[in-house]
Amino acid sequence: MRSKLVSLKEAVAGFIKDGDRLVIGASLEAAIPFAATFELIRQGKRQLDLIAPISDASADMLIGAGCAGSITGAWVGNVSGGLGHNYRRAMEQGIPHPLKVNDFSNFSLAMALMAGAYGMPFVPVRSLLGSDITQSNPDHKILQNPLSEAPDPVVLVKPLVPDVAIFSVPRSDVFGNAHFWGSLGVVQEAALAAKSVILLADEIVEPAVIASDPNRVIFPGFKVKAVAHEPASQYPSPMTGCWKRDNAFFNDYHQRSRDREGYLAWLEEWVLSQADHAALRAKLGKRLDELRIKGTALAAPANFASE
């Protein structure tokens, strides 16, 4: 096997094109690879379709920076702050440019990714019945269940196949075999559905470490095209066992992005003026160190011995 280790800059330049359908984190509020969000902005990627049930404020930042052409998701905002100001400006005033929204709920998006992963032509759900999500997103079709004789409407959801899915993970080997734990959101479905996967690993470990616990591998290494060693790539979101959430950062972003000028100043300070993620870590310094989880609450080992 060949090492897939690259820099974040190389991964974003080499594997992500303008117009790609992109998953940037898929566990709603945790382990969102903001380092990739910031690098996409620095590289000036355009017309991305951002696929996620919720990726905290990542989508709002990309919309403001002019990188997003469309949203395929259930929720865009700032989880602890509230509304996404850039999302509102784009939708209400076309600033910096208009945005298309493909409306989903969390569950229907999970199901769409599952259908994409497993080659299903569509997936039936009941959850969008009665919701105007089937009106604002005409891709969702309501149909009588052909297996039922009684009236039984179901919603058919189209499969979703992202071009690239990017995840922050606590540890990976250089071949892209990785461990991920805690709540999973739709990480597994998104990784299995995507044409390629990029990992930002907090720590690079020996392959034997990953192989010792194959149940903590939630998608196989052969899906992974590139691995970047990037500590705190999920900053300011949390990652179980590694990092706490920087609530103040989200709050500050919420306040400063209220108007366009404030957002642009925020962008310059936190993204554009940083050469890379290492520069951001250096800028954060002690603030980042205080977010590192230093305690231990270890899981009991699981025995995989064969005799």
Added chain:
Amino acid sequence: MSSGYSTQELMIIASAREIKDGEVVFVGMRLPITAFGVARLTHAPNAVGLFEVGIARFEPAKDMLYTMSDPPNQLNAAWCTGTMQVMGLLQGGQVDAGFIGGAEIDRFGNINTSYIGGHRQMKTKLPGSGGAADIAAMSKRLLAIMNHEPHRLVRRVGYITSPGGLDGGDSRRKAGLRWGGTGAVITDRAILKPHGEDGELHLFSIHPGHTADEVKKHTGWDLKDHPDQMQTPEPTPIEMDALHAIDRDGFWRS
């Protein structure tokens, strides 16, 4: 408020009372997660909390949560899994109740968190459904938490993100939703519950310090009285102790 509890604390306790012992409840964030904790410590020690990110908990998290994915919510969880598994249980009819909030709710309990003014003539873009549409459609009983203002409690929402009773009567069943619907709407002034053949929301319980007239004046439709109308009981010392045991920093006290 002079009576030893804040409006938000009263809303938490009113919400906690809606959770029955042994129920599996989608608790979401902020107010409901605290309500779940109060219910567990008082009348519902066997309730189970579900989070759409893929977490089930018996005990509420020990530390303050800003999001449901925060590390304290992972530590000693009953189950860490995916969105598919916990929301799949919803679709399977295995979740008793679910809490959601909203910007706008109408007299049949339909909730809009997507497009104020509707998606064709949007005035304001709100964040969207998240898991709310799923919870509203598929939990056995929907509990909504709202601030009680006339522009929030409207006759008809411009866009239904999360279905309540749709057009009233049997329209929810006709749309294919086999169970569920609004159980209660808990506001900062009162509790509304559906009543009558069409299931319109009626004024069920008036919080201490508020009057029926005032509640009606702050409602965007002609709010009728529920035949079993009551005063929301004051929080008991046991409930307040439970709340203080969870909200140790007094986040909800002011």
